[in-house]
Amino acid sequence: MSYKTIVVHLDTSPNAHPRLEIGLRLAKQFGAHLTGAFAVFSPDPRSLYVMAGTAEYYRQHEETRAERRAALERLFHAELRRADVPGEWVAIDEPASLAVPRAGRCADLIVAGQDNPEDPESYVGDFFPENLILSCGRPVLLVPYASNERSTGGRVLVAWDGSREATRAVHDALPFMRMASSTTILTVNGVHEFERARIPGADMATVLARHGVQVEIVDIETGPGGSVGEVLLSQVADSGADLLVMGAYGHARWRELVMGGATRTILRSMTVPVLMSH
Template sequence: MSYKTIIVHLDTSPNAHPRLEIALRLAKQFGAHLTGVFAVFSPDPRSLYVMAGTAEYYQTHEELRMERRAALERLFHAELRRAEVSGEWLAFDEPASLAVPRTGRCADLIVAGQDNPADPESYVGDFFPENLILSCGRPVLLVPYASNERSTGGRVLVAWDGSREATRAVHDALPFMRTAKSTTILTVNGLQESERARIPGADIATVLARHGVRVELADVETGPGGEVGEVLLSQVADSGADLLVMGAYGHARWRELVMGGATRTILHSMTVPVLMSH
């Protein structure tokens, strides 16, 4: 397995360009076709007429967005030519929460961005990364909005707990791990008993080794009241990992999105790109 079709979500935020650079680098590395999917949040303009001046603001803002969209499209095609990568540009007027998952189901990997509360242009819908991971059926590489100049996938840290989600993430990340300098399988509280039978990290490491992956094992304890998500962030920093691989835990209830604690922590505080699968 390799990544032969990669989709990158693009918008009018400043983080779209570095996200595109990562996607281009991966497309070059894996010999993949890269599709740029442009989709943003656009409120219904009819709802703005109830407040004086909002309609004019909306029109001016839309004109600015169209200029940024055109500039980004030109940049996308120029970067494809520079990197000698095949690709295409797709622009959607429908919400990104619909367009990106639907398009992404025909991809091997989706590259998207972490929510940035300080940048209104990065907002494309409520809980966009969470809904994308839970609904697309494909691995999602989330790029943090904080700057990250390191490579992606040279040193891989895998959060392993033996669950279905973690199993899916490990196998989805195989193309990264085959070319990585190092891959560490990290279990948290792995020596403690749990209600379900755990699959030891050594077992999945043996499977990966048969794929030619160089694997190391590590186990850490959270301590009393410790949170798994904080442990993962600490291990990323201590190990110098430039890619975290983990299963995403969550489901939708009636009018509510419920995410697991570690998943929620990483989505909020990630410092390196994170490959998540559900």
């Protein structure tokens, strides 16, 4: 397996440029076709007209967005030529929460962005990353809005708990791990162990070895109430990993949103790109 079709979600936010850069780099690395899927959040202008003075604001806002979209499209095609990567630009006039999962179902990998609460232009829908991961059926590489990483996938950290979601994520990340200089399987024990009979990290390491991936196994014990998400963030920082691989929403999504959970912690506080599968 390799990534031969990559879809990168683009919008009018400043974070679209780092996503495009990563998408281009991965398409070059894996010999893939890159689709730039441009989709944004567009409020119904009729809902704004009922508010005095908003009509002119909406018109100016749409003009600014159109200029940014045109500039980004020119950049996309110029970067494709520079990198000698095959690809296409697709502008979709429907909500990104519908458009991106649909485009991604015809891809091997989707590149999207972490929510940035400080940037209104990055808003494309409520819980966009979560819904994309749960609905697209493909691995999603989420790029943090505050990251300055110049590489992705050279040093891979795998969060392993033996779940179905983690299994999907490990196999979806095989193209990265085959090319990585190091891969570490991290298991975090002592938290909710009663919920499933865990499959040891060594068993998954044996499977990966048959794919030519040599891994290190790290097992961390936490006490009652320990946060798996916080452990993962600490291990990313301590190990120098530039890609975190994990399954998303091992519990019911409503439970994680209400009570927390590793997925929610990582989505909120990621510091390196994260490949998530469900």
